[in-house]
Amino acid sequence: MSTAAKTAEGALKLTPELKAFIAEWKSKPGNLIMVLHRVQQAFGYIPREVAFEVADALGVPLAKIYGVITFYNLFKLTKPGRNQIQVCMGTACYLKGGEDIVKELEGILGVGLNTVTPDGEFSVEAVRCLGCCGLAPVMVVNGEVFGKVQTKDLQGIVARFRKG
Amino acid sequence: MAKLTVEALGALRGQQQAAARARGEGVVVTVGMGTCGVAAGSNATFEAIAAALAAQGLKDVLVRPTGCMGLCHSEPTVEVRAPGMPAVIYGNVDRAAAQKIVEGHVAGGRVVEELVCDTPALDIVTADIGGVDYEKQLRIVLRNCGVIDPDKIDEYIARDGYAALAKVLTGMAPQGVVDEVLKSGLRGRGGAGFLTGRKWQFAAAQPEGQKYMVCNADEGDPGAYMDRSTLEGDPHSVLEAMAIAGYAIGASKGFIYIRAEYPLAIQRLETAIAQATAYGLLGEDILGSGFSFTIELRLGAGAFVCGEETALLASIEGKRGMPTPRPPFPAVKGLWGCPTVINNVETLANIPVVLLKGAEWFGKIGTETTKGTKVFALTGKVNKCGLIEVPMGTTLRSIIFTIGGGIKDGKAFKAAQTGGPSGGIIPPQFLDTPIDYESLAKIGSIMGSGGLIVMDEDDCIPDIAKFYLDFTVDESCGKCCPCRIGGRKLLDYLDKICKGAGTLEDIDKMQVICEAMSRASLCGLGQTASNPVQSSLRYFMDEYKEHIEQKKCRAGKCKNLLSYSIIPEKCVGCTACAKVCPVNAIKGERKQPHVIDSAKCIKCGQCFDVCKFQAVVRG
Numbered sequence: 001m002s003t004a005a006k007t008a009e010g011a012l013k014l015t016p017e018l019k020a021f022i023a024e025w026k027s028k029p030g031n032l033i034m035v036l037h038r039v040q041q042a043f044g045y046i047p048r049e050v051a052f053e054v055a056d057a058l059g060v061p062l063a064k065i066y067g068v069i070t071f072y073n074l075f076k077l078t079k080p081g082r083n084q085i086q087v088c089m090g091t092a093c094y095l096k097g098g099e100d101i102v103k104e105l106e107g108i109l110g111v112g113l114n115t116v117t118p119d120g121e122f123s124v125e126a127v128r129c130l131g132c133c134g135l136a137p138v139m140v141v142n143g144e145v146f147g148k149v150q151t152k153d154l155q156g157i158v159a160r161f162r163k164g
Numbered sequence: 165m166a167k168l169t170v171e172a173l174g175a176l177r178g179q180q181q182a183a184a185r186a187r188g189e190g191v192v193v194t195v196g197m198g199t200c201g202v203a204a205g206s207n208a209t210f211e212a213i214a215a216a217l218a219a220q221g222l223k224d225v226l227v228r229p230t231g232c233m234g235l236c237h238s239e240p241t242v243e244v245r246a247p248g249m250p251a252v253i254y255g256n257v258d259r260a261a262a263q264k265i266v267e268g269h270v271a272g273g274r275v276v277e278e279l280v281c282d283t284p285a286l287d288i289v290t291a292d293i294g295g296v297d298y299e300k301q302l303r304i305v306l307r308n309c310g311v312i313d314p315d316k317i318d319e320y321i322a323r324d325g326y327a328a329l330a331k332v333l334t335g336m337a338p339q340g341v342v343d344e345v346l347k348s349g350l351r352g353r354g355g356a357g358f359l360t361g362r363k364w365q366f367a368a369a370q371p372e373g374q375k376y377m378v379c380n381a382d383e384g385d386p387g388a389y390m391d392r393s394t395l396e397g398d399p400h401s402v403l404e405a406m407a408i409a410g411y412a413i414g415a416s417k418g419f420i421y422i423r424a425e426y427p428l429a430i431q432r433l434e435t436a437i438a439q440a441t442a443y444g445l446l447g448e449d450i451l452g453s454g455f456s457f458t459i460e461l462r463l464g465a466g467a468f469v470c471g472e473e474t475a476l477l478a479s480i481e482g483k484r485g486m487p488t489p490r491p492p493f494p495a496v497k498g499l500w501g502c503p504t505v506i507n508n509v510e511t512l513a514n515i516p517v518v519l520l521k522g523a524e525w526f527g528k529i530g531t532e533t534t535k536g537t538k539v540f541a542l543t544g545k546v547n548k549c550g551l552i553e554v555p556m557g558t559t560l561r562s563i564i565f566t567i568g569g570g571i572k573d574g575k576a577f578k579a580a581q582t583g584g585p586s587g588g589i590i591p592p593q594f595l596d597t598p599i600d601y602e603s604l605a606k607i608g609s610i611m612g613s614g615g616l617i618v619m620d621e622d623d624c625i626p627d628i629a630k631f632y633l634d635f636t637v638d639e640s641c642g643k644c645c646p647c648r649i650g651g652r653k654l655l656d657y658l659d660k661i662c663k664g665a666g667t668l669e670d671i672d673k674m675q676v677i678c679e680a681m682s683r684a685s686l687c688g689l690g691q692t693a694s695n696p697v698q699s700s701l702r703y704f705m706d707e708y709k710e711h712i713e714q715k716k717c718r719a720g721k722c723k724n725l726l727s728y729s730i731i732p733e734k735c736v737g738c739t740a741c742a743k744v745c746p747v748n749a750i751k752g753e754r755k756q757p758h759v760i761d762s763a764k765c766i767k768c769g770q771c772f773d774v775c776k777f778q779a780v781v782r783g
Contacts, residue, residue, distance in 0.1 A: 029500060030462065032482035037424060037463055071484040071641075073466030074424055091387035091584070091617050092543035094631055128466070128635075130425065131389035132203050133543035134236025134550060145203035 012047040014039075014057070022057045032060060032068055036075060045076035073128070081116045081123030083161045086140040090129030093137040097151075101137055102126055104151040108158055121162060167444025170330050170451050173321070180322035189247060191225045191270055193217075196241040196310060198232030198396045199389075199428050204239035205258065212259040213242070216266035225270055231397020233310035234551035236543075238281045243310070244269050255281030287311070288517070289323045296529050296555050298598075299562050303553045304529075304537050305390075305513040309397030314432050317439040320400040326445050328516035329404050332411060333453040341412040342368050345515070348523035349535035354380060354471070354508035355583065355612045356688070357534070357601040360515075363505055366495035367413040370503040375415035377406050377457075378499065378506045380476060381422040381429070384468040385584030386635060388615030390539040391509035393551050395422070395429040398513065399436035403459060405507075405515035407446060410457040413505055418459040421476055425466065433461060468585070468639035471613075472687045473506050475641070486641050487687035508613065510539055530556035534600035538611065544581075544618035545572045554599075561595040564618055575620040579704075583612025585632045585639075586692035588699030589625065608699040610692065624721035625704040626711055629696045630658040636693040647690025650681040654697055661708060663724045664715045671708060675701065720782055723767045727783050730771075732757035734779035741771035741780060 014022070021038050025031040035054060039046055046069055055062040069075040085105065089098050102113065105124050109117050116123045132138045135147025141161055146153075168176065195201070195210045210229065217225050233241050238255025244265065245251045252275055254265055261279055268276040285303050286293065296302065303309075312319040320326070332341055346361025367375060379402060383391040395402060406418045422430060437459055440446040448456045462480045469475045470485040477499050479485040498504025514536060518526045530536050534556040540563065543549045547569035554563060560580055564570070571577050580590045588609030590597075597603050601611050619628065637651040654677050657670045678694035678701075685691045701708065710716045717725040730741070730750075737755040742748075749765045752758030760771070760780075772780045 030480050030482035033465055033479065034463060034482075037465065067484055068482070071467065072464075075465055089386070091581070091615070091631070092549070094386075095544055095617070095619065095623060095628075128384065128425075128468070129386040129388065131383075131392045132200050132236075133387055133389065133541060134200050134239060135203055136543070138203070147203055 012043060012050050014050055014053045015042060018042060019057070022054070026058060032058065032065065033072075036065070036069065040075060043079075045079050047079075048077075079116070081121055082163070083122050083142055085122060085124045085158075086127045086130070087124065088128075088130045088132070088136070088138040088140075089126040090131075090133065090136075092133035093129075096136040098126075098137045100151055101139060101149055101154070104154050105158070108154055122158070167447075167449075168451060170334055173326060173330055173443075173445075173451065176318070177321050177324075177327070180318045184319075184322050187226055188245070191222075191244070191246045193225060193227045193270065194230050194243040194245075194310075195227065196231070196233040196235075196239065196243075197229040198393055199426075200232060200236050201239045201241065202428070206240035208259060209240045209242065209257045209262050212262035213266060216263045217270065220266060220271050222266075222270060228313050229315075230311060231309045231314050232393040232551055234306065234393070234553075235282055235548070236550040237548045241281065243284060246270065246273070249273065249275065251284050252280050253282040253284060254279045284310075298555055298558045299566055300554075301552055301567060302529065302537050302555050304517050305394060305510050305539050306397070306551070306553050307517070308401065309393060309551075312398065314397055314399055315435050317400060317436065317443065320398070324520060325400055325516075326404055326440075328519040329407050329445065330451055332408050332519060333451050333455055338368060338412045338414060341408065341519070344519060344523050345412070348518045348526040349530075350511065350514055350518055350526065351534060351601065352508060353510035353514075353538070353613065355586065355610060357611060360507060360511055363495055363507070364409060364412050366493065367415075367503045367505045370496060372414060374417075374500075374502045375413055376499045376502055376504040377410045377413065377415040377418040378476070378480070378504055379406055379418065379420040379512055380471065380473075380506050380508045381420055381426075382464045382471045382476060383423060383426075383509075383613065384471045384639075385586075385613050385615045387543055387617050388541045388584060388613055390541055390551065390614040392423075392426050392429050394509050394513050394539070395426070396432055399429075399432045400440065401513045401516055402509055403433075403436055403440050403446065405512035406459060407450065407457045408515055408519065409505060409507065409512070411455050413503070415503075415505070416456050416458070418457060419462050419480055419499075420459060421462050421464060421470070421480055423466075424463040430461065430463070437461075467641075468635070469641045469687070469689050472689060475687065476506065477504065484641070486643050487689075489686060510614070531598060531600040531603075533602050538599065538614060540614045540616040542568050542616050542618070545575065545620040545623070546570070546618045547572055556600050557598040559596050559598055560590065563599075563616065564595070568618065571618065571620050575622065577618070578621055578623055579619045579625065581609075581617040581619065581628070581696070582615065583610040583692075583695070584615045585635045586610060586688065586695055587612045587615075588695045589619075589628065589703065590699070591703040608695070608702055610695065622719050622721070624662075624717050624719035625700045625707045626658060626661050627717075627719075627721045629700045630655065630662055632696040633658055633693070636689065640689065640693070644684075644686040644690060646681045646684040647686070647693060650677045650685075651690070651693055653677055654681075654694065658697070661711050662717075662722045664711065664722070666708075666712045668709075668712060671701065671705075671712075720769070726767045726769075727762060728760050728765060728767065728769070728772060729762075729781055729783065730758050730760055731779050731781060734777050736777055736779075738776070740774050740776070744770045744774045746770070 350360045351357040475485040475487040494504045539553045633655040681694045735757040742750040749761045
């Protein structure tokens, strides 16, 4: 959120950097997905009001933007938790107990997959192969990779990232 | 940086090779820093080595990063080359091990035997391979992975990098390039095995005008990371190949469509493109030949179907990645309606070698129908999982038991799975099948992009089939009915069977749906989605029947079919099981036999694991 601008009314807006990026890409065909990636990088998700601005800036109907966002797994319509946990559910991790990791995390955090905890601290998602099959089962918290994870390690890992 | 001419490129190569030889006279410590390595802590290893060298006062030792060495089972890995000593690769190098290696090997001049995990593979760039050994790895695609620093174009050039491009631009007509690739017999490594040269031929035959060269780096198969490692370890080989392909088909523009989930590969590609452009090996008038070619990256956003050619093109165009019927094939009408060739990363990484060493050299490796090598991501229940490259025609047995070191914990091998969600499950009786496109198709699987997952006695086949179906149902774009509805129905039946509610009629219905999906689906995703089900029904029907008729899961995976009980005669009343039970379903006095309340039991199996007296039984 650091680079994202918030106006006094609390509405989210395209930042100057994002506007510059859109200007640079506007003339290139097939720019929509690249622009959405950049927007999500700034906000953590694609806020509705920002999608309106992107539609105007690129001259693309909002419906098309919504269509693209909902087609691809990576794009999010809602704000994720302050700490984002991703549990790998690639085949190697599945065979080595990835599902148990997800269940244990759901138990610890008290929310299901793709739901943010009430305090906004955590969200958990199951993701496709992270490509670290040698370290299976694998999970990632805010970009930090944890390999050969066991269910008994999870309390400790979550506690490390919890605020306070 | 001035743009290079052919002569200047040759001179630079000579210079860099001399520099490499000079380095070889000293001690070189190379740290594997692919995604796996970094995740396992290779950054700390790198620092620890540098610190240990400084503490020993060793200033002349070169410490350098490289891509993936392929030994994922022992990350972080470190290679040490010292004059007069054999080159060795150390595994599991944490800070303490790094210290030992510097003190023992680098300063002390003796190999630290207990930490050694492998020796470097035979190098096809500097050595003559002679005859092909089908029991060993042969690294053509991965020739530079784990050898060069991927962020340094000069190191790639020193190892004959961009020599194939120079050869092609100065001495070969575009048609000659197409012919050479055709003659080599190189087939697409993305999975389907279409002849690469023929694809190029189709696009080259289209009238002159805007054409595109696309690299498919949307590696979506869960459990496979061949392309990621290649791009992280040797990005220039793919750039060089794309420029060669562009020249052959008459395209001046290339796109690499890469998964956004691969940040390190993206970063290394961006660096590589900038370096190649600065040297004039990409851009306008490459090497003074008049040929121009540029490459841009386009990021995927998490959609398995985008590995399919027409869906991939739709995604580059910024749309939802929905496939379209073929023909017209992309080679005729592709990106923005222009002729487009789409090649996978591994296919492209072969191209410079094919052109430099010649089609004849390449054709000597492999089987009658399938030439060259194949990279596999060997994972699952093997001792040494990792990234391997073997000549086509190697058997599954050699891969799993010789290179992979056999099954973990001495358990029994149950099945191997190739081709991910589009592939089949291969039973033990086919372990000696030499791997090529045709032989794998014959036994109901596919080569696929290179995922090779090994399963042991603890894995339940209907559960694995369900895992793959769950994946393809989630990833189906929903455009055509056979895939959208058929996949969902298959998944429902599999779920029913795994829960113990299946019937034998369900199996008949599943077979009908499988057939319909493979014949009537629009694209490769739907046509192959039923492969894991079809092949497992063919080879593991007894396991399906056990689930249905006896309500039994022999692997102990399907929780609904399990029940736990305690044998009173064996139970000593140690209370370990009662303590570990998360739902307090186990009752009993200390030193008295315990009892499990099956109504409360959630079948988590923790009592089974914790009991030291084999008193808890699973039925």
